[in-house]
Amino acid sequence: MSDSGDPGVRWLSPDEQRAWQDYRQLKRLLDAQLARDLVRDTGLSEADYDALSTLTEVDGQRWRASELAARLEWSTSRLAHHIGRMERRGLVARENCDTDGRGAMITLTEEGLQTIRRAAPAHVASVRHHFVDRLTPEQLEQLSDIARSVVDHLPTPRT
Amino acid sequence: MSDSGDPGVRWLSPDEQRAWQDYRQLKRLLDAQLARDLVRDTGLSEADYDALSTLTEVDGQRWRASELAARLEWSTSRLAHHIGRMERRGLVARENCDTDGRGAMITLTEEGLQTIRRAAPAHVASVRHHFVDRLTPEQLEQLSDIARSVVDHLPTPRT
DNA sequence: TCGCAGTTGTTGACATGACAGGAAGGTGAT
């Protein structure tokens, strides 16, 4: 669509176009590869992995639902659906919250714990193989800077 | 999970961890913002936009379904479902292929053409505002190099 | 010409996640 006649539109230059397309390609292919590796090696989706590994971050592997959703940057609706599915698979459990009758506590089951312990090395190896080890330390730092430049100017969806 | 006792696992260093997390954050938030802008400004999803703008790439806005799927890097199943939905909205049309009885040709309708003509400036402005204009020319080039370093080492899903 | 393996596209079943709406519990002013 860059051949439109509208002179008021600042179309992307070839270099800009290329950077944008390369980023989109990276996103598409890298994510697909990591998801394939993860499900092949562990039977987990990326969402499963994120949820389980976040649960291990605190002692007792016990999170208030709303805090887990905030940490994962998930809507509470998404959390409820996903936790429901993981509960049916025996990876997590729901308990009542002592101090707030509305609240729900999400905990790791023993099976969930075993699962994430088994999954983590494989997933880290996959991230390393397909991403970290492909880039120099300088490139990793450049990417961090780039990502934060963009993210910092995004309208904050936070709280 | 970086505190596991397994000495055979090469966990990510803090810098590596940060680059990986920053990349994931970029992906999540930037994509969400662009999708929000696009649907607000034009009523299209990113998939809709990609399909429509790819259709304009050739004379006559007429693609063989399998080639359109390949160009978009979509499965033929995804294409069939998505084209079906866009057809119901009047944006595209299906025709038979003259030279191959199995084939389908996908074309832009007049409404589809009007829609993408109207959408393109808004979407480019959004990409510019949230992405291109946040980065220096050097950073755009760095990002291209980074993306291609990673993508080039991925197992080729290509044909 | 026949027959059959390979291609092309569609469909149905299912998983995921967004959004809206609602139930249940908490909080604060009066």
Place this chain on the structure above:
DNA sequence: ATCACCTTCCTGTCATGTCAACAACTGCGA
């Protein structure tokens, strides 16, 4: 204590995308 309002979580519904199965058709070798 009451009542209005907020918070927290869950559920139904819908859009999207994946996978497997299938139908229709092509093209090639016998």
